């Protein structure tokens with residue numbers, strides 16, 4: 001039977017990595033083997049761990065691109081892998097789409113976890129394409145940094161805009177906000 005692809009998406013602080021960690025625990029409780037990857041670009045917390053904002057963590061392989069992920073997984077072929085998790089998937093190249101399709105065809109479940117929109121409200125294409133081919137999509141929300149409602153679906157940049165949609169950072173640069181607050185905050189700035 002083919003594996004299933006699940007996308008877990010949302011703004012920063014929406015509990016995406018926490019959801020990944022819970023799912024890893026569920027597989028491991030069932031004595032299933034999981035492999036966790038994250039792109040090398042994201043070194044906010046730790047080199048070989050996936051760490052949530054609340055401090056929970058699990059071991060992960062750092063990969064520089066989709067090719068490296070494919071190769072690393074190939075090297076584990078001896079052992080049966082039940083699920084592959086990829087955190088911060090929006091930082092990977094579009095080659096990950098075909099790599100993920102190939103993994104599913106090997107009867108392995110795949111969980112792609114990432115931000116769906118940049119702080120400019122542009123879709124991250126890699127995340128969007130993965131959502132399109134997913135069996136299931138979980139769209140997470142955060143608590144709005146501005147009004148405190150549990151309806152934040154956007155990431156707002158608190159410091160000056162930079163070139164491009166990607167600029168790695170944490171709470172010092174980004175907060176999660178609801179659509180209403182995003183509009184108000186953006187208007188204030190111009």
Ligand code: ADP
Nearest residue numbers: 012013014015016017018052053054142143176
């Ligand atoms: P993500 O991977 O989506 O960035 P994490 O799973 O790493 O999110 O972190 C979620 C945790 O972040 C929550 O359990 C909570 O402790 C903390 N947190 C900090 N700010 C917020 C917020 N604005 N909304 C929700 N959780 C927040």
Ligand code: MG
Nearest residue numbers: 016017052087
């Ligand atoms: Mg995360």
Ligand code: ZN
Nearest residue numbers: 144147178181
């Ligand atoms: Zn708000």
